Amino acid sequence: MNSTSENLKKLIHIVNMKRYATGDPEDAFRALMEAVEHKVHLFRKDCWNITLELLADHLGLMNNPWRYSLPNVMWKGAISTPSYRGLEELKKQIPVDLIEAYVAAAKAKPWDYPGEVFIKDELAGRANRLGQCLTPRNIVDFMLKCVMDEKAEKKTYSYAKPDLSLLIWQTREALAFNDKLPINLLAERARQHTVIGMTPLLIKYEQEPITDLDPCVGTGRFLLGATLMYPKLPLLLYGVEIDLSLYRACLVNMAMFSNHPYFIICSDTLMLDMKYSADVSSPIWGLGNQWDPPDMSPYYMKFEPPFKFTLKDYALKQKADRAQENKRAVEEIVAKQVTEPEPLPTINFTLREYAQLQKVKRASEKKKAVEELAAKQAIEQ
Numbered sequence: 123m124n125s126t127s128e129n130l131k132k133l134i135h136i137v138n139m140k141r142y143a144t145g146d147p148e149d150a151f152r153a154l155m156e157a158v159e160h161k162v163h164l165f166r167k168d169c170w171n172i173t174l175e176l177l178a179d180h181l182g183l184m185n186n187p188w189r190y191s192l193p194n195v196m197w198k199g200a201i202s203t204p205s206y207r208g209l210e211e212l213k214k215q216i217p218v219d220l221i222e223a224y225v226a227a228a229k230a231k232p233w234d235y236p237g238e239v240f241i242k243d244e245l246a247g248r249a250n251r252l253g254q255c256l257t258p259r260n261i262v263d264f265m266l267k268c269v270m271d272e273k274a275e276k277k278t279y280s281y282a283k284p285d286l287s288l289l290i291w292q293t294r295e296a297l298a299f300n301d302k303l304p305i306n307l308l309a310e311r312a313r314q315h316t317v318i319g320m321t322p323l324l325i326k327y328e329q330e331p332i333t334d335l336d337p338c339v340g341t342g343r344f345l346l347g348a349t350l351m352y353p354k355l356p357l358l359l360y361g362v363e364i365d366l367s368l369y370r371a372c373l374v375n376m377a378m379f380s381n382h383p384y385f386i387i388c389s390d391t392l393m394l395d396m397k398y399s400a401d402v403s404s405p406i407w408g409l410g411n412q413w414d415p416p417d418m419s420p421y422y423m424k425f426e427p428p429f430k431f432t433l434k435d436y437a438l439k440q441k442a443d444r445a446q447e448n449k450r451a452v453e454e455i456v457a458k459q460v461t462e463p464e465p466l467p468t469i470n471f472t473l474r475e476y477a478q479l480q481k482v483k484r485a486s487e488k489k490k491a492v493e494e495l496a497a498k499q500a501i502e503q
Contacts, residue, residue, distance in 0.1 A: 135217070142223035150224040151235045154216070161215050162208070167245045171367055172206045174236060177374050178413055179209065180221045187411035190377040191384045202413035225378065232350055232379040233259065236371045237341035252365055256340050262347045273332055274352055331356040337391040339363045342372035349381045359384040360407065362391045362399070366415070373411060388415035393422040 142150040151173070158176070159169040178184055184202040188195045206212070228235055237256045240246070246254040257265075332355060336344045339361030348357060359382055363369040369388040376384045385407040391399070398404040398421045409416050 135219075139217075139219045139223045142220065143226040144230075145227060147224060147227040147231055147233070148235045148238050150220075150227045151239055154220050154224050155239065157216050157220060158212070161212055162206075166243060167247075167367075170236070170240065170243075170245055171370070172209070172212070174367075174370050174374055175204050175206055175209055176213065176216060176221060177224070178370065178377075179204070179213070180218075180225070181374065181377050183373055183377055183411075184413050187373075187413065190380065191411055199412070200414075228378060232346070234341045234343050234346060234371075234375050236374065237343065237368075240341070240368075240371070254340070254365065254368065257343055259343070259347075262343050263351065266344065266347045266351055270348060270352055270355075274355055331358050333358045333360065335360040335362075337362050339372055339386060340365075340368050342375045342386070345372075345384060346375055346379055349384075350379060353381040357382040361386040362389055362394070364388070364390050369415065370413065373413065385410040387418060389418035390422070394418070395421055395423045 138153075142153055154176070155169055155173045158173050159166070162169060162172060164172070182189050184204070186197040187199075187202075188197050204210075224235075234256070240254075241256050246252070334345065334348050334357055336342075339345060340363060342361060345359045345361055349359060359376070359380065361372060361384070363372060363386065366388055369386065372386050376386065387406055387410040389406075394406070398406050404421075406418065406421050409418070
């Protein structure tokens with residue numbers, strides 16, 4: 123009986139995994155997220171983050187952040203540490219084939235499914251202090267066509283392996299600061315993987331690649347749209363995101379779907395110094411794609427205040443100046459009154475005489491009004 127029950131459970135599990143792998147990828151992501159939620163019993167946003175870490179671990183992003191961006195570049199940096207300390211134990215409890223089912227479903231219909239769950243479940247919270255609102259897919263496609271179609275027409279050639287074809291460009295321009303990368307060996311390795319007729323493109327640099335930067339990349343929707351809509355264009359994709367959760371979602375999405383080299387950093391776009399962020403050979407892009415992003419504050423703008431005092435000091439100084447001006451104005455008024463006293467009004471009649479004058483004046487005005495009314499009536503008759 124137990125054997126039959128176990129076989130039935132296995133059969134149901136296989137059927138469910140097949141359904142997830144061939145069905146809606148968002149349903150598969152939600153199933154994976156619910157499996158995490160049943161094991162960790164945390165808030166839904168935390169479960170969303172842990173689900174992303176499971177995917178990142180499955181894809182190997184923690185061991186090699188450049189694995190999918192630049193397959194030929196060997197990562198010699200530190201291995202990232204998961205944010206959820208119990209990830210290793212959780213991996214034993216979550217079926218691997220459920221993770222693989224989502225990956226298979228998502229690759230069959232590429233899109234930002236973690237972002238869809240993030241928006242629909244309102245995981246940004248009610249306050250949403252960063253104003254996180256991911257752009258709908260139809261708007262993404264429309265805006266990319268407006269920007270990229272003209273560039274696509276000028277790039278008439280195509281190639282089979284854009285990641286390898288762009289390796290020389292990327293090595294020369296984006297990671298030129300890193301002398302540990304042997305450019306000549308990378309170029310030779312790229313030529314060995316090049317199909318017939320592509321060697322001139324690699325050697326002569328006949329056309330420069332197109333750089334695409336999203337300063338508020340979020341989960342990577344615009345970069346995903348660009349790489350999916352124009353897979354044969356020589357694109358270099360750059361992104362900056364301030365929120366760590368969305369930054370990691372972007373890394374997972376780009377690893378799964380990008381056809382081009384990508385460089386994503388976790389930083390404040392408004393604080394980045396333009397001499398770093400606007401240059402593709404800047405060292406900041408070599409720090410990208412890491413699950414544990416490094417501190418980017420050394421590349422922020424350095425402000426030199428024009429004043430040598432704080433805003434509090436400035437406010438106190440303004441208050442003191444206003445008090446001094448008021449004191450000076452009062453002193454001037456007092457001094458003027460002392461030196462030039464105003465003459466007292468002269469009164470040539472008593473209050474009783476003034477009352478009689480007012481009575482006579484009112485009687486005169488009343489008489490005049492009666493006469494004007496009588497004259498008007500006479501004219502009308």
